Amino acid sequence: MFPRLGIYNKLQILCGLMNNLNKMKSIYLTLLGLLFVAGQVMASPKDEKPVPFTGGVVYSLPETGIRVTVEAEQVKFVHGPYYQYAEKYLGIPNAPSADRESWKITNVRLSTYGEPDPTEIHTASGPFASALSLTEDGVLIGINSDVKSGKDSVASSVYTPDVEVPAEPWPDRSMHSFLNKVDTIRPEMFTSKTLQQKALETAHDITKIRKREFKSLAFGYDKALPDGEAYNTMVAQLDKLEKEYVGLFIGKSYKAKHTYVFNVVPDAKNGKSAIVFRFSTSKGVVPTTDLSGKPVMLEIDRNIGLEKSNGQIAGQQTATPGTSNSGLFYRIPGNAGVRLLDGTHILLESHLTLGQFGKVVPIPEGLLNGSYAIRLHPATGAIQRIKKIMEKNKEEQ
Numbered sequence: 001m002f003p004r005l006g007i008y009n010k011l012q013i014l015c016g017l018m019n020n021l022n023k024m025k026s027i028y029l030t031l032l033g034l035l036f037v038a039g040q041v042m043a044s045p046k047d048e049k050p051v052p053f054t055g056g057v058v059y060s061l062p063e064t065g066i067r068v069t070v071e072a073e074q075v076k077f078v079h080g081p082y083y084q085y086a087e088k089y090l091g092i093p094n095a096p097s098a099d100r101e102s103w104k105i106t107n108v109r110l111s112t113y114g115e116p117d118p119t120e121i122h123t124a125s126g127p128f129a130s131a132l133s134l135t136e137d138g139v140l141i142g143i144n145s146d147v148k149s150g151k152d153s154v155a156s157s158v159y160t161p162d163v164e165v166p167a168e169p170w171p172d173r174s175m176h177s178f179l180n181k182v183d184t185i186r187p188e189m190f191t192s193k194t195l196q197q198k199a200l201e202t203a204h205d206i207t208k209i210r211k212r213e214f215k216s217l218a219f220g221y222d223k224a225l226p227d228g229e230a231y232n233t234m235v236a237q238l239d240k241l242e243k244e245y246v247g248l249f250i251g252k253s254y255k256a257k258h259t260y261v262f263n264v265v266p267d268a269k270n271g272k273s274a275i276v277f278r279f280s281t282s283k284g285v286v287p288t289t290d291l292s293g294k295p296v297m298l299e300i301d302r303n304i305g306l307e308k309s310n311g312q313i314a315g316q317q318t319a320t321p322g323t324s325n326s327g328l329f330y331r332i333p334g335n336a337g338v339r340l341l342d343g344t345h346i347l348l349e350s351h352l353t354l355g356q357f358g359k360v361v362p363i364p365e366g367l368l369n370g371s372y373a374i375r376l377h378p379a380t381g382a383i384q385r386i387k388k389i390m391e392k393n394k395e396e397q
Helices: 005-042 083-091 126-133 193-218 230-252 302-312 390-394
Strands: 057-080 100-125 130-133 140-143 179-182 189-192 252-264 275-280 285-286 294-302 329-343 345-362 372-376 383-388
Touching: 005 126, 057 126, 057 140, 057 275, 057 285, 057 329, 083 193, 100 126, 100 329, 100 345, 126 302, 193 230, 193 275, 252 285, 252 302, 329 383
Parallel strands: none
Antiparallel strands: 057 100, 057 252, 057 345, 130 140, 140 372, 179 189, 275 285, 275 294, 294 329, 329 345, 372 383
C-alpha cells in the first residue's frame, strides 16, 4: 500500500486516518441528535393549548387632577417725548409722562386629567390578569377590551420671551430737519430746534396727514386707482404714519402673550382650597412664594350628598384583597363645584367629576366570566362602558 515508506511511517498514517474517522463519526452522531430533537418539536400537535396565566399584575386606579391653563398679556408702555405738549397742540389731556409695565389675565381654562393614585395600588390575579389594559403609567383602563391608552399632548407652560422694547422707540420723529437756519453774516449757520418747536412741527404734520386722508376718502381717489389695492395701501400707510406721529405725544405700547399651566391634585381627605399661583399687575404670574403677587386660589366645594349616596349604594364593600377574588376594582366618582378666585373676583366657576372624592368598590364577578369587555375612564376610574362579547370574537380571543 505504501511501497516507499517504512513500517513506522505507515503506522503513523494509519493512526491518523483512524482519528479522522472517529471525529467524523462524532459529528455525524451530533447531527442525528439535533435532527431528532427538531423532529420532536415539529411533531408537537398544533392544537395544544397554552398553559393558563396564573400570576398577578399590579395596577393602580387613577386620581383626578385639575389642570389650570392661564393666558396673560404683558404690556410695556413707552411715554412719548412730546407728552407735555399733547394737550396744547392735539387737545389730548393727561398724556402719560413715564414708562410702565402692566399685566392682565386674558383667559382661564379648567380641565381634568388622571394620574396613578399611590393609595389605590392593587394586584389582579387569575385568568383576567392577562386581559388588562393599562396606561403607560400603570392605570387600569380596560378589562378584556381592546381599548388603547391615548397619548395626550403634554401640557406645558410656554415661557414666551419678555417683551422687547427697541433701543430707540422713535426712529422717525419728524418730516423736517431738527436744525434752524440762522440769519447771520456768516453763511450756513444753524442752531438746534427746541423740543417745543419739534412738537409744533409734528402737530402740523399730523394735521396735514389727516387732511390728505380725508380728501382721499371724500373725493373718491379710489376711482383714480382702479385696482383697489393701491388705494388701500395708500390709506393704510397714512394711518400708520399718523399713529406713529401721535405716539410721539401719547406714547406707544409693546405687547406679548404668555401661557401658563398649573396642575393641582385635590386631597381626598381635607383638600378644599389651594393657592395655584400668585399674580402681580406689574410682574405677571409669579411663584407662590413671591408675596408681591396676589394669591389666585382654587376653591373646591365637595358634593357631600352625592358622596353619601354613593356610599349607601356601594354598601360596606371596600377595596381590600378580601372583598374581590380577582383583585379588580373601580371607582364610583364624586363631583365638586370648583372656583378660581383672584382675591374676591371669580375668574372661573365649574363643576368637575373627581375620582378620589368617590368610593372604590370591586368589579362584580358576574362581569368577569369572559363574556364582557369593560372600559374604565382614565381620569376618574369609573366604568365607562360594558359591552357583551359575541361568541365569534370570544373564540378569537
